[in-house]
Amino acid sequence: MTPPAETAATAYTGHVDYVHGYSAHETRRLGDQADTLAELLHADTAYPAGSRVLEAGCGVGAQTVHLIGASPGAHFTAVDISATSLARARARVTAEFPAARVTWHQADLFELPFKDAEFDHVFVCFVLEHLVAPGEALMALRRVLRPGGTLTVIEGDHGSAFFHPDSAYAHAAIDCQVRLQHTAGGNALVGRQLHPLLSAAGYERIAVRPRPVYADRSHPALVDGFTRNTFIAMIESVREDAQSAGLMSPADWDRGLADLHRTADDDGTFHYTFFKAVAVNPRPS
Amino acid sequence: MTPPAETAATAYTGHVDYVHGYSAHETRRLGDQADTLAELLHADTAYPAGSRVLEAGCGVGAQTVHLIGASPGAHFTAVDISATSLARARARVTAEFPAARVTWHQADLFELPFKDAEFDHVFVCFVLEHLVAPGEALMALRRVLRPGGTLTVIEGDHGSAFFHPDSAYAHAAIDCQVRLQHTAGGNALVGRQLHPLLSAAGYERIAVRPRPVYADRSHPALVDGFTRNTFIAMIESVREDAQSAGLMSPADWDRGLADLHRTADDDGTFHYTFFKAVAVNPRPS
Numbered sequence: 202m203t204p205p206a207e208t209a210a211t212a213y214t215g216h217v218d219y220v221h222g223y224s225a226h227e228t229r230r231l232g233d234q235a236d237t238l239a240e241l242l243h244a245d246t247a248y249p250a251g252s253r254v255l256e257a258g259c260g261v262g263a264q265t266v267h268l269i270g271a272s273p274g275a276h277f278t279a280v281d282i283s284a285t286s287l288a289r290a291r292a293r294v295t296a297e298f299p300a301a302r303v304t305w306h307q308a309d310l311f312e313l314p315f316k317d318a319e320f321d322h323v324f325v326c327f328v329l330e331h332l333v334a335p336g337e338a339l340m341a342l343r344r345v346l347r348p349g350g351t352l353t354v355i356e357g358d359h360g361s362a363f364f365h366p367d368s369a370y371a372h373a374a375i376d377c378q379v380r381l382q383h384t385a386g387g388n389a390l391v392g393r394q395l396h397p398l399l400s401a402a403g404y405e406r407i408a409v410r411p412r413p414v415y416a417d418r419s420h421p422a423l424v425d426g427f428t429r430n431t432f433i434a435m436i437e438s439v440r441e442d443a444q445s446a447g448l449m450s451p452a453d454w455d456r457g458l459a460d461l462h463r464t465a466d467d468d469g470t471f472h473y474t475f476f477k478a479v480a481v482n483p484r485p486s
Numbered sequence: 487m488t489p490p491a492e493t494a495a496t497a498y499t500g501h502v503d504y505v506h507g508y509s510a511h512e513t514r515r516l517g518d519q520a521d522t523l524a525e526l527l528h529a530d531t532a533y534p535a536g537s538r539v540l541e542a543g544c545g546v547g548a549q550t551v552h553l554i555g556a557s558p559g560a561h562f563t564a565v566d567i568s569a570t571s572l573a574r575a576r577a578r579v580t581a582e583f584p585a586a587r588v589t590w591h592q593a594d595l596f597e598l599p600f601k602d603a604e605f606d607h608v609f610v611c612f613v614l615e616h617l618v619a620p621g622e623a624l625m626a627l628r629r630v631l632r633p634g635g636t637l638t639v640i641e642g643d644h645g646s647a648f649f650h651p652d653s654a655y656a657h658a659a660i661d662c663q664v665r666l667q668h669t670a671g672g673n674a675l676v677g678r679q680l681h682p683l684l685s686a687a688g689y690e691r692i693a694v695r696p697r698p699v700y701a702d703r704s705h706p707a708l709v710d711g712f713t714r715n716t717f718i719a720m721i722e723s724v725r726e727d728a729q730s731a732g733l734m735s736p737a738d739w740d741r742g743l744a745d746l747h748r749t750a751d752d753d754g755t756f757h758y759t760f761f762k763a764v765a766v767n768p769r770p771s
Contacts, residue, residue, distance in 0.1 A: 390648075397754070400753070415695070419693065468685070
């Protein structure tokens with residue numbers, strides 16, 4: 202669920218080590234995930250021609266291409282803290298949309314190199330979950346958003362996962378990921394908190410909507426693209442860290458993962474909830 | 487989530503004691519719940535004029551009035567195992583829709599007094615969760631459904647509940663309800679199982695869709711009508727049974743309920759998922 206935001210935790214306030222690591226495999230996983238989920242998450246996001254849009258934390262560009270595809274006339278500014286991710290995002294966007302108007306900046310969310318109110322809209326997806334101080338990030342983004350402009354936030358929530366057959370071992374394996382992300386300073390349960398976070402950060406007209414992903418055998422592409430290759434792959438990616446931290450015995454872990462795979466069988470089902478919020482930066486009263 | 491289906495468990499195969507009991511308060515709670523959720527659950531269900539529709543397990547008529555309101559020209563047959571519930575349903579429907587064409591039958595789902603293929607459509611809502619043998623019930627319903635006719639099923643899933651602030655005590659209190667319902671022979675997690683149950687019962691063209699309920703301070707009617715007066719009220723209603731069964735200490739229970747109420751505060755959020763399935767009785771090949 203979690204696009205890269207490569208960092209040394211010590212160098213940037215409020216930022217944390219990316220829990221999933223960096224690799225070509227990881228980049229591919231994030232690309233698959235974005236394509237499977239693009240319709241669900243992005244279909245209702247489109248910005249007017251000429252509007253100035255900031256994507257904060259663009260990672261490898263997995264969401265950026267969908268943003269640009271839906272809003273060909275908008276002027277995008279894409280920011281990420283990782284030069285490596287930014288280069289990948291730029292290569293991908295340039296390949297898919299050679300004519301797109303995108304400006305690229307390597308920068309910290311908390312020290313954005315932009316003037317106050319420089320953007321009409323801000324978009325942030327799978328970023329807050331990695332931050333120690335998501336509320337402060339939302340305030341930093343509000344500074345560069347013009348009054349009356351919108352912020353769009355998309356986040357997952359790993360506590361929303363449930364499935365058939367149910368399994369305490371599978372839930373425990375998911376909980377390892379949640380605990381590792383917490384230890385790293387992030388929050389894998391941030392989806393459910395978007396409304397209070399946005400409210401505390403001073404936004405108004407906050408509309409949060411759940412975006413459920415439900416996969417059964419009648420949706421084989423979703424079983425493969427989401428249950429197996431996105432969600433289970435993400436849990437599998439923390440196996441070593443979970444073992445090193447002593448969070449779960451190898452035998453219990455293996456059973457948990459086997460039980461997760463079981464939910465992708467023909468008589469299994471899998472359910473997960475993303476949250477999408479749109480909020481407005483208030484005009485001065 | 488659970489409309490009454492009054493019964494003596496010994497008298498009817500596959501049927502169980504209604505976990506929430508019977509009272510005027512309970513009837514009111516179920517009415518409130520149905521009104522709050524009617525749009526979410528029923529908006530896309532309408533039957534053609536003249537079609538013969540069976541509602542199996544109508545309870546006190548909480549869903550019946552919405553069915554009839556959306557399909558004024560259909561011929562309804564409403565069945566419940568409880569004479570008391572049936573009388574309440576009949577009174578309610580007669581008061582709201584004096585001209586509605588409804589036939590009322592007190593009967594067991596597993597011994598329906600109807601010919602094979604007597605109905606064009608069957609509707610069942612918040613019933614499977616109370617049955618020891620939901621799969622057999624779906625087969626019994628398929629017998630009275632004409633080939634090519636549709637079955638619509640709506641069920642909740644208490645394992646889908648998550649909220650902010652998160653609380654292990656609140657989850658444990660919810661789990662008491664799940665365990666009591668399991669002990670009574672029911673299944674509070676049946677929503678996630680609709681696809682495999684329908685498939686095993688011989689239905690085809692099965693389409694299961696999650697219907698999430700998400701409440702935050704921007705939806706005060708939902709916070710009140712769903713989080714407080716439906717979900718938390720339902721959990722509170724099993725307090726005595728949970729204590730008698732020794733499932734949770736009184737202090738832990740009270741903390742769990744306080745934590746649940748906390749999610750209905752201004753900075754709380756609450757999320758729950760219903761499932762709605764539509765499936766077809768195959769034509770002989």
